[in-house]
Amino acid sequence: MRLDVHTSLRTFFIVAGGLYVLLVLACAILPAASMERQYPITQEWVDPRVERGEQLYQSYGCIYCHTMQIRGDERLAKEGPDGTLVVPVLGADRRFGLDEPSRAEEYRNDDPPFLGTERIGPDLLAVGIRLPSAAWHYWHLYDPRAVSPDSNMPGLPWLFHTEDTQQPEDEKVAPLFDLDVPKGRLYATPDAQALVEYLLSRTRPESRR
Amino acid sequence: MKTKVGISVFIAAAGTDPRFARLVHRYLLSAVFWLLAGSAVGLVVAFRLVDPTLFGQSEFFFHGLMRPVHTLTVLFGWASLALVGLGLYVVPKASMVTLSHGEIRAANVALWLWNAGLVIGAAALFMGFSTGREYREIPWWAMSFIAAGDLLLFTVFWRVISRRTVKGIYISCWFILAASFWIAVILVVGYMPFFRKGLANTVIEGYYIHNAVGMWFTPLAVGLTYYTLPKLLNKPIYSYALGVLGFFTHMVFYTIIGTHHFLFTPLPDWIETVGVVFSVAMIVPVWASTGNFLLTMKGERTAISLSYSLPFIFVGVIAYGLVSLQGSIESLREVQEQWHFTHYTVGHAHAALYLFVSFLIWGSMYGLVPRITGREPEPAMVGAHFWLAFGGMLIYSVALFIGGDLQGEAWVERLPFMESVRRVIPYMVWRSVGGMFLLAAHVIFAINLFKMRPGAFTMAYESQGRK
Ligand code: HEM
Ligand code: HEM
Numbered sequence: 001m002r003l004d005v006h007t008s009l010r011t012f013f014i015v016a017g018g019l020y021v022l023l024v025l026a027c028a029i030l031p032a033a034s035m036e037r038q039y040p041i042t043q044e045w046v047d048p049r050v051e052r053g054e055q056l057y058q059s060y061g062c063i064y065c066h067t068m069q070i071r072g073d074e075r076l077a078k079e080g081p082d083g084t085l086v087v088p089v090l091g092a093d094r095r096f097g098l099d100e101p102s103r104a105e106e107y108r109n110d111d112p113p114f115l116g117t118e119r120i121g122p123d124l125l126a127v128g129i130r131l132p133s134a135a136w137h138y139w140h141l142y143d144p145r146a147v148s149p150d151s152n153m154p155g156l157p158w159l160f161h162t163e164d165t166q167q168p169e170d171e172k173v174a175p176l177f178d179l180d181v182p183k184g185r186l187y188a189t190p191d192a193q194a195l196v197e198y199l200l201s202r203t204r205p206e207s208r209r
Numbered sequence: 210m211k212t213k214v215g216i217s218v219f220i221a222a223a224g225t226d227p228r229f230a231r232l233v234h235r236y237l238l239s240a241v242f243w244l245l246a247g248s249a250v251g252l253v254v255a256f257r258l259v260d261p262t263l264f265g266q267s268e269f270f271f272h273g274l275m276r277p278v279h280t281l282t283v284l285f286g287w288a289s290l291a292l293v294g295l296g297l298y299v300v301p302k303a304s305m306v307t308l309s310h311g312e313i314r315a316a317n318v319a320l321w322l323w324n325a326g327l328v329i330g331a332a333a334l335f336m337g338f339s340t341g342r343e344y345r346e347i348p349w350w351a352m353s354f355i356a357a358g359d360l361l362l363f364t365v366f367w368r369v370i371s372r373r374t375v376k377g378i379y380i381s382c383w384f385i386l387a388a389s390f391w392i393a394v395i396l397v398v399g400y401m402p403f404f405r406k407g408l409a410n411t412v413i414e415g416y417y418i419h420n421a422v423g424m425w426f427t428p429l430a431v432g433l434t435y436y437t438l439p440k441l442l443n444k445p446i447y448s449y450a451l452g453v454l455g456f457f458t459h460m461v462f463y464t465i466i467g468t469h470h471f472l473f474t475p476l477p478d479w480i481e482t483v484g485v486v487f488s489v490a491m492i493v494p495v496w497a498s499t500g501n502f503l504l505t506m507k508g509e510r511t512a513i514s515l516s517y518s519l520p521f522i523f524v525g526v527i528a529y530g531l532v533s534l535q536g537s538i539e540s541l542r543e544v545q546e547q548w549h550f551t552h553y554t555v556g557h558a559h560a561a562l563y564l565f566v567s568f569l570i571w572g573s574m575y576g577l578v579p580r581i582t583g584r585e586p587e588p589a590m591v592g593a594h595f596w597l598a599f600g601g602m603l604i605y606s607v608a609l610f611i612g613g614d615l616q617g618e619a620w621v622e623r624l625p626f627m628e629s630v631r632r633v634i635p636y637m638v639w640r641s642v643g644g645m646f647l648l649a650a651h652v653i654f655a656i657n658l659f660k661m662r663p664g665a666f667t668m669a670y671e672s673q674g675r676k
């Protein structure tokens with residue numbers, strides 16, 4: 001049989017469509033399946049507040065400015081003292097307080113994992129270790145420039161209440177340095193609490209789910 | 210001086226089915242609507258990267274909510290609708306048939322489905338329904354509308370090509386028909402309920418991001434040009450065989466390079482390497498097409514300078530070659546350490562989708578649409594569109610290339626992180642300046658498109674009772 005893609009629409013379609021589907025199977029579906037087989041999803045209990053925080057992180061699109069991955073150069077991997085392979089962290093990523101690159105199993109239950117493709121702000125893979133203070137995060141989320149003057153991160157003041165508007169389920173935010181809103185104290189809504197809870201849960205490696 | 214062809218276009222449009230002219234024009238009107246909306250949103254995002262308190266602190270303007278609305282509207286609204294709208298022109302013309310009434314109706318329904326998907330999707334994003342996955346942020350129930358629209362279009366293209374009155378299937382039809390099938394596969398894989406977690410999701414993400422740009426926008430834009438360029442120059446394409454080579458190498462290489470978005474991640478090394486190697490191999494299909502177009506244009510300097518549509522195509526063709534070469538370089542591990550995660554990537558994305566895809570759209574649009582509507586835009590206004598868009602995007606992308614490089618340099622040199630934030634602010638300002646030029650260009654373009662609306666001559670078709 002002669003393959004005439006020029007005059008037979010059907011032959012053309014079988015080639016262009018069929019070959020494409022095969023390539024997709026080989027280079028997307030099979031590798032994805034093998035990743036999932038290698039690092040199977042585990043069912044673990046997660047604090048519902050952390051889960052809510054993760055949801056907020058996703059829907060507010062923090063991912064467009066923050067990564068959650070420490071890159072490592074596998075080509076420079078060396079055998080460590082205990083015989084396991086040690087992958088060095090890429091030079092540009094050696095600043096977020098971590099000396100080991102991301103590992104596949106760290107993300108296994110993340111839906112979706114927040115690896116990110118842009119780093120306008122710092123990496124947040126282990127922000128809970130670097131910045132363990134809830135008060136700091138509250139003030140930072142309320143007004144990033146209050147704690148980091150040159151920041152171009154937008155604030156999320158709608159997640160907070162003041163003396164006048166506070167609700168029973170709100171949490172009073174501890175003062176930080178001498179920051180304060182003009183109207184008096186700052187109160188974190190349950191959503192703000194969840195988001196900060198999530199950020200604080202980002203610690204490696206033991207407590208990551 | 211650019212001359213107004215006027216009367217000959219009026220005659221060329223004679224005998225065009227007005228329903229067909231209105232169909233193509235309607236697709237383009239939708240596209241320009243989304244372009245205006247999307248660039249306004251993009252400009253707000255750009256301004257707020259300079260000063261995040263501009264326009265107030267309302268949730269509505271939050272970067273993470275507005276950015277996916279920008280990419281949704283410009284990618285799936287502007288570029289997609291403009292490309293398939295022109296595809297609806299090119300496929301029947303290259304097959305030497307006219308669209309039947311049923312096909313026109315189906316294409317109209319597809320347009321409404323597509324627009325509905327965009328409206329629902331954008332609303333869902335503002336309401337916080339993002340899936341958190343790049344370029345497929347809108348929920349599946351919004352994307353289904355777009356997928357359904359695409360399937361309708363695929364059947365229209367299929368039927369038209371199978372009714373063709375010429376023996377061969379012209380290469381433009383190859384690209385356009387194939388792309389409308391490929392995007393269906395891409396959307397299915399991107400939205401299927403499997404492999405949503407962990408690094409399995411990342412493999413799919415790399416595939417999805419790169420195939421959306423490489424197997425949808427790129428083949429459509431290249432396919433259009435294979436029709437428009439020879440048509441406007443009134444001569445055949447330089448080498449048909451080179452085009453065929455380009456098509457098949459494009460299909461094989463472009464499909465498998467998605468992992469170049471995730472180098473140095475815990476993905477298996479071999480799949481990252483495949484991504485890098487074939488990214489470099491992409492030079493073959495890219496220059497097969499670019500070279501082909503350039504050789505077709507060789508010796509046509511006067512024709513290009515006299516036309517108001519060919520300069521757009523000229524820029525688009527050169528940009529295709531250059532941004533893709535840039536992409537091949539960007540995918541090397543050596544430069545990824547510094548450029549990945551920076552504004553350099555955003556510069557590449559805009560240079561590609563703007564100087565390449567959008568300029569080829571405009572070239573085809575200004576070159577083809579008057580032939581079916583019988584009305585031409587004001588040449589001076591087209592010139593203003595060209596220079597504002599070209600100048601604006603040069604400012605925009607060069608600012609991001611420099612800014613992105615300095616941003617990455619701050620990381621490699623281990624300066625404090627805030628240094629990388631402070632450094633790019635002046636470039637964020639320049640990008641916004643470029644963006645304002647672009648918005649002005651888009652307003653002028655909208656006026657030009659309105660000028661090209663189906664004219665009196667095509668109306669006469671109906672009054673003559675020709676059905
Ligand atoms: C007035 C014109 C435009 C302006 C001011 C503008 C501005 C922006 C801004 C500020 C971003 C976010 C970048 C970041 O997060 O760092 C962005 C992203 C993006 N824009 Fe535009 N844009 C414009 C037109 C367009 C057009 C016409 C297209 C496509 C046809 C486009 C495609 C994209 C894409 C694909 C991204 C995502 C880039 C990435 O993830 O690397 N933009 N744009
Ligand atoms: C063969 C040609 C090309 C190659 C090898 C290539 C390579 C790349 C690479 C390596 C990146 C990732 C940069 C990073 O995150 O560090 C990238 C990003 C991107 N490219 Fe290309 N590119 C090519 C052509 C194109 C074309 C023609 C378009 C548009 C039609 C395009 C649109 C984009 C977009 C939108 C992104 C941003 C993706 C994101 O948000 O992560 N590229 N490209």
